[in-house]
Amino acid sequence: MDNLAFLPQWPPLINQMIWVGVLLAVGVAGGEAVQRLLRLPRITGYAATGLVLGPSGLALIGQPLLDELTVFADLALGLVLFELGQRLDLAWLRRSPSLALMGVAEALLAGVLVFFVLNYYFGQAALVAAVAAAIAMSTSPAVLIRVAADLHAEGQVTERALILTAINSVIAFLALTVLIPWLHLEYRGGWVTMLVQPLYLIAGSLVLALAAAQATLKLAQLVGKHAGRQFIVVIAVVVLTVGAAVALKLSVLLALLAMGAMVRNADRAHRFIVVDFGDAGQLFYVILFVITGARLDLGLVATAGAAGLAFVLARFAGKALGVLALAPLAGLKLRQAGLVALALMPMSGLAVVLVHETATLYPEIRAAVASVVLAGVVILELVGPIATQFAIRRAGEAGAEQG
Amino acid sequence: MLEFKTSEPLTLGVELELQLVNTRDYNLTRGASDLLAAVAKAKHPGEIKPEITESMIEVCTSVCGGYAQVRAELDAIRQVLGDAAAKLNLGVAGGGTHPFQKWSERRIYDTPRFQRVSELYGYLAKQFTVFGQHIHVGVRSGDEAVRLTHGLARYMPHFIALSASSPFSLGADTQFDSSRLNVVNAFPLAGCMPFVRDWEEFEIYFGEMRGFGIVESMKDFYWDIRPKPEYGTIEIRVCDTPLTVARAAELAAYAQALAASLRDDLAWSPHPSLYQVYSYNRFQACRFGFGATVVDPLTREHVPLGDEIVATLTRCLPRAERLGGGEAVAALLKAAAARANDARTLREVLEKRGSLPDVVRAACAAWTGS
Numbered sequence: 208m209d210n211l212a213f214l215p216q217w218p219p220l221i222n223q224m225i226w227v228g229v230l231l232a233v234g235v236a237g238g239e240a241v242q243r244l245l246r247l248p249r250i251t252g253y254a255a256t257g258l259v260l261g262p263s264g265l266a267l268i269g270q271p272l273l274d275e276l277t278v279f280a281d282l283a284l285g286l287v288l289f290e291l292g293q294r295l296d297l298a299w300l301r302r303s304p305s306l307a308l309m310g311v312a313e314a315l316l317a318g319v320l321v322f323f324v325l326n327y328y329f330g331q332a333a334l335v336a337a338v339a340a341a342i343a344m345s346t347s348p349a350v351l352i353r354v355a356a357d358l359h360a361e362g363q364v365t366e367r368a369l370i371l372t373a374i375n376s377v378i379a380f381l382a383l384t385v386l387i388p389w390l391h392l393e394y395r396g397g398w399v400t401m402l403v404q405p406l407y408l409i410a411g412s413l414v415l416a417l418a419a420a421q422a423t424l425k426l427a428q429l430v431g432k433h434a435g436r437q438f439i440v441v442i443a444v445v446v447l448t449v450g451a452a453v454a455l456k457l458s459v460l461l462a463l464l465a466m467g468a469m470v471r472n473a474d475r476a477h478r479f480i481v482v483d484f485g486d487a488g489q490l491f492y493v494i495l496f497v498i499t500g501a502r503l504d505l506g507l508v509a510t511a512g513a514a515g516l517a518f519v520l521a522r523f524a525g526k527a528l529g530v531l532a533l534a535p536l537a538g539l540k541l542r543q544a545g546l547v548a549l550a551l552m553p554m555s556g557l558a559v560v561l562v563h564e565t566a567t568l569y570p571e572i573r574a575a576v577a578s579v580v581l582a583g584v585v586i587l588e589l590v591g592p593i594a595t596q597f598a599i600r601r602a603g604e605a606g607a608e609q610g
Numbered sequence: 611m612l613e614f615k616t617s618e619p620l621t622l623g624v625e626l627e628l629q630l631v632n633t634r635d636y637n638l639t640r641g642a643s644d645l646l647a648a649v650a651k652a653k654h655p656g657e658i659k660p661e662i663t664e665s666m667i668e669v670c671t672s673v674c675g676g677y678a679q680v681r682a683e684l685d686a687i688r689q690v691l692g693d694a695a696a697k698l699n700l701g702v703a704g705g706g707t708h709p710f711q712k713w714s715e716r717r718i719y720d721t722p723r724f725q726r727v728s729e730l731y732g733y734l735a736k737q738f739t740v741f742g743q744h745i746h747v748g749v750r751s752g753d754e755a756v757r758l759t760h761g762l763a764r765y766m767p768h769f770i771a772l773s774a775s776s777p778f779s780l781g782a783d784t785q786f787d788s789s790r791l792n793v794v795n796a797f798p799l800a801g802c803m804p805f806v807r808d809w810e811e812f813e814i815y816f817g818e819m820r821g822f823g824i825v826e827s828m829k830d831f832y833w834d835i836r837p838k839p840e841y842g843t844i845e846i847r848v849c850d851t852p853l854t855v856a857r858a859a860e861l862a863a864y865a866q867a868l869a870a871s872l873r874d875d876l877a878w879s880p881h882p883s884l885y886q887v888y889s890y891n892r893f894q895a896c897r898f899g900f901g902a903t904v905v906d907p908l909t910r911e912h913v914p915l916g917d918e919i920v921a922t923l924t925r926c927l928p929r930a931e932r933l934g935g936g937e938a939v940a941a942l943l944k945a946a947a948a949r950a951n952d953a954r955t956l957r958e959v960l961e962k963r964g965s966l967p968d969v970v971r972a973a974c975a976a977w978t979g980s
Contacts, residue, residue, distance in 0.1 A: 296633070299699045350920065359715075361632070361640040363698060432965045477968060482635045538697050540646060606717065 226272060227279065231490070233260065234497040248592035250353050250496045254555070255589075257500025276498055281540040283495035284349070284556050285449040285463045288376075289441065291348035292467020292485065295373040296604060305537040310374030313529025313551070317375075318382060320525035321362070324517050325579060331514075334389065335575040340560045341382035343522045343554075343579050346372040347591065350553035353492050355485060356593045359383055359606030364543050367600055368550035371530075373464070376557065380460050383565065384408055412437070412457045416465035419448040423470050428478045437481045438488075460557070499556040500588065507582040515582025519590075526551050550598040553591030554584050617842025618673075620870055620933065622862045623746035625670045626662055628691075629708055629973075631701040637709040638880045638968035640738065641700045642719055648694035655683040658691065662724050663716040667691070667702075677863035677935035684855045686840035692978055698810035703973035704858075705956065706741055706776025706790035706850025709966040715735045722819070726794050734797060740790040743773060743849035743858055745865045746841060752809025754873075755837035758844050759803055760880030761872040762865070763888065766834050766848050767895035767904050768919050772942060773849035773861055774899050775952035781966060787953040788900030790850050791892070799825065800832040805882045809923045812837070834892070844869075849890075853952045854977040860942050863935030867926040870933060883907035884954050900949040919946045 234256045241252030260267050268276070300307045318340040325336035351372050355365050360444035387400035387408075422446045430436040448466060452459045470479055484491070508515065527548035536543035562580050599605050628642035642664045649658050658673040669691065671683040688702075695702050716736040718728045728735040749755045774787035786792070794800050806812045819825045828838060834848045846865055852858050872878065887905045894902035900916035923943040930939040945951065959972045 277648075279861065293634075296699065302696050303699075363644045366632075366699060477963075477965075477971070480635070480965065480967065603643070603720075606640075606715065 218400050223272075223275060226268065226276065227494075230257075230260070230268075230276070230497050231493055234493045237491070241315075248350075248354050248596050249357060250350060250492065251589060251592050253493050253496035254500035257497035258503055258505070260497075261501025261503070263501075263503060263505040269288075273498070273501055277502075279454075279494050280498040281459065281558065281560070282446060282449055283491035283498075284341055284560060285445045285459060286442070286484065286488065286491050287349045287352060287556075288460060288463035289445050289467040289470075291369075291373050291376065292351055292469075293471040293482065294369045295377075295464070295468040295471065296370060297472045299370065303537065306370065309373075309375065309489075309530060309537050310371045311378065312533055313371060313526045313548075314375040314378040315525075317522045317525030317527040318344045320521040321518055324521040325514065328517065329514050329579075331575060331579070332572075333343040334386070335572050335579075337386050337389075338383065338565055338572065338576050339387055339518065341379055342523075342558050342565075342576075343379075343518065343583075344382060345376045345379035345554070345557055345561070346551045346558065347555035347557055347587075348372050348376060349492060349495055349552040350555050350592050350595060351490075351550070351558070352483075352590055354553075355599065358596065358599050358604075360599045360604045361606065362602060362604030363539065364546045364550060364602040365604050367537075367539070368547050368595070368598070371547070371551060373468075375551075376460065376464060377563070380464075381409075383561065384458075387565070408458050409461065411455060412452065412461035413465055415448060415451055415455070415457055415462045416469055419444050419451075419462070419466045420469035422447075422465070422472060424474060424478055427480075428476075432478075432480050434481055434485075437479065438484065441481055441484075460561070477601040495556050499559055502559055503585050503588060504581060505585065507578055508585050511578040511582040514579045515586055518579055518583035519586050523548070523552060535568060542603070546598040546602045550595045552587060552594035554587040555591065558584050612752075612816050614809060614837070614839040615842035616750055617748035619748050619749035619750050619754070619873065620866055621843075622674045622676065622866055623671055623841070623843065624674075624680055624858060624862050625668060625906055626684070626704070626746040626858055627666055627668050627741040627743075628851060628977075629701075629703045629705060629741055630665050630667055630695075631703060631708070631970055632944065633699055633701050633826060634896055635815055636701065636974070638708050638716070639700065640664040641695075641698065642667050644698055645694055645700060649690055649697060652690045652694065654687050654690040656687055658687065660719045660721070660724075662719060662727060662735060664719050664760050664915050665711070665716060665739060666719075666741065676866065676933055676937045676942070677859055680862050681855070681859040681938075684859055686727060687804070688729060688855055688977070700973040701797055701970075703970060703977050704741070704851040704853040705952070705970075705973050706774070706788055707793075708741075709778035709956075709969055710781040711739065712780070713739060715978075731797070734793075737785065737793050737796070738778070740793045740874075741851040742794075742847060743861065745846040745849065745862050746838065746843040747846075747869045748843050749823075749837075749869075750842075752812065752837065752839065755839075755844050756806060756808055756812055757880065758869055758872060759837055760884065761878065762868060763835055763846070764848065764884055764891075765868055765922070766846075766888075767891045767915055768922065769846060769849050769861060769865075770895035771899045771902065771915055771919060772864070772946065773852055773857070773953060774896070775850040775853055775956065776961075777953040777957055778966060778969070783957070783960075785822060786897050787951065788850050788896045791848065794832060795972050797832045798941040799830055800834075801831050802885060802888060803831075803836055803881065805880070805885060807880075809819050820869075836951060842883075850952070853955065853973055855977075856941070857952070860935075860938035863930060863933070863938030864923070864926070864942055865934055865940055868922075869929035870929050871926060874929075881908065894895065899951055900946065916946060916949055 238249035238252035238575030321343040322340035325331045384405045426440040452462045532546045633637040659668045674680045713736045776790040838845045887907045891904040902915040
């Protein structure tokens with residue numbers, strides 16, 4: 208028997224690499240199939256593939272494996288957030304303060320409407336409703352960026368939807384950071400922690416972001432104005448920053464978003480030239496959406512379907528109201544404003560991460576928050592990208608589809 | 611048959627085609643529809659119009675008496691456009707070509723006329739995303755238009771060298787000062803007006819071309835310089851859009867001074883040999899700018915273009931002063947003496963900053979700051 212020790216055991220031990228490879232292959236094929244057969248955005252296909260492979264579907268990927276693979280999704284999300292941060296064009300906001308106002312308005316109104324619907328109509332505890340409302344403020348950066356890139360979208364609806372996404376993600380984070388102390392008070396007690404924790408989270412993340420941005424710019428200067436090499440610099444620093452944020456218990460969302468914003472806005476000497484990740488970046492989106500899809504719990508639609516639907520509708524109403532109300536001031540036609548509101552529909556990986564982050568710290572409210580928000584995410588995982596795609600096409604901003 | 615509208619002689623009109631870029635990577639972007647909507651209610655002299663692709667916008671002055679009015683109107687339009695563009699986070703720049711855009715990514719502006727042109731000319735329509743300056747000079751009659759067209763044709767190399775601002779195309783240095791005109795050449799009706807002697811002869815020619823079914827109106831001729839009967843002007847079309855409003859206005863002043871000199875010079879009449887050397891001289895000017903060598907058809911001398919431009923500008927200066935454009939011609943003289951045009955400036959920026967997006971960024975700054 209020893210002579211045959213060189214052979215693998217049967218069945219062979221499936222390792223992580225095999226699963227990642229399978230995910231990527233099936234994911235990209237699924238995306239293509241969905242696009243060609245149903246004319247839906249590819250990312251819907253990626254998410255659907257994940258759903259089919261994951262615990263809610265054929266369960267080829269079990270929960271423990273999924274937990275292991277989550278680190279790849281977090282990395283991918285880190286890159287997405289960095290890309291989103293680059294969209295936070297502070298110069299534009301300074302020139303056009305009504306745009307900043309629009310961002311605040313749509314986020315706040317979405318949050319407020321979701322809170323009222325969940326608290327008054329569905330009787331959720333105020334705190335739970337508030338956390339769900341805070342998460343509702345955000346739009347999925349991954350979906351927006353990916354759909355816009357796939358459609359070669361150019362124009363006002365696209366640009367504004369993207370900068371509003373950056374703004375509402377920041378506001379969502381800040382809202383959660385303000386709510387956490389309240390959470391803390393309710394579930395753990397301790398005034399010191401209540402004040403110091405958000406401070407640590409925000410200030411610490413910003414300091415980390417600053418260090419990361421400086422590192423990126425210095426390295427970018429070193430490698431020169433070559434997009435390929437600078438892309439490697441970005442990956443390196445993003446991975447480092449995600450890891451550092453986790454190690455230091457800081458906010459990955461704020462750190463990466465701020466890092467992207469700082470690289471964009473603080474680059475006086477224009478050393479950094481990577482504006483999007485191009486074809487290589489698509490890899491990370493496939494990973495992100497497939498894993499997010501796998502983490503979705505279809506069972507939630509059965510249990511919290513009504514609340515999830517109400518969540519989705521209230522959120523849309525709030526965002527639409529915010530965008531439409533400020534449209535004339537911000538130089539947008541009402542029709543365009545309506546399309547922007549539609550484009551802001553998606554919720555995906557980021558929302559899932561926010562739910563899990565909050566829930567990991569406070570498992571007491573996990574069930575309530577998770578069920579409502581994630582039920583909404585299941586719906587929006589399908590509907591969101593379609594809404595964005597529709598909005599961009601309707602605005603006449605989609606370019607010729609090149610392959 | 612083809613009626614020529616009478617116009618106040620030596621009045622000026624300027625049209626400029628401008629680049630619309632995004633402020634992320636400074637590539638051309640779809641912005642014309644949004645920008646036009648944004649300026650629709652604004653008050654400004656002249657007009658702001660779309661061009662064939664969504665990354666272009668055209669501005670025109672009204673009929674101007676001279677240099678000062680042209681300059682003032684262009685400044686006013688630039689201000690209005692700049693304010694709207696800033697709100698939309700778009701950049702506006704001059705320059706005859708965009709250094710690294712890919713023509714296949716351009717979108718045709720959605721009007722029936724542009725769609726027809728796109729249908730007819732295929733990829734040439736999208737390639738025609740080049741940016742030029744057109745200068746109109748008023749003339750009293752069709753006969754004067756024909757005479758002036760022939761008379762000014764020999765100065766086209768001057769306008770090319772002075773305005774050249776398209777050294778880069780598709781991400782590389784073309785070695786030309788003005789690579790824009792190579793795109794114009796591709797069109798079947800490019801070139802020059804045939805050697806007709808007066809308006810009557812021109813009408814006959816036009817009638818024949820229309821009879822063949824090749825043209826419908828003057829718009830279909832993509833000549834370097836052509837009469838424009840609907841406006842009562844001649845139109846110089848060889849200039850690249852300069853990087854600054856100042857240079858654009860100065861070029862118009864030069865055109866006015868030259869036209870005036872020709873009108874004064876009753877003895878001069880056109881000679882067909884001019885058109886024998888025309889293409890060669892034009893190519894030289896596009897390729898070498900001030901460093902070109904042009905042939906004088908009558909003396910058969912090969913003359914360095916830079917020298918000829920300096921001499922002509924010097925000669926025109928008194929006439930320009932009488933027309934109110936002395937300051938403009940003096941500025942051109944200074945530039946010509948230093949052999950400085952926008953093509954050289956753009957190359958220097960690339961040398962200093964190392965990337966083409968930075969060149970476009972500088973072009974935007976030059977346009978705004980001018």
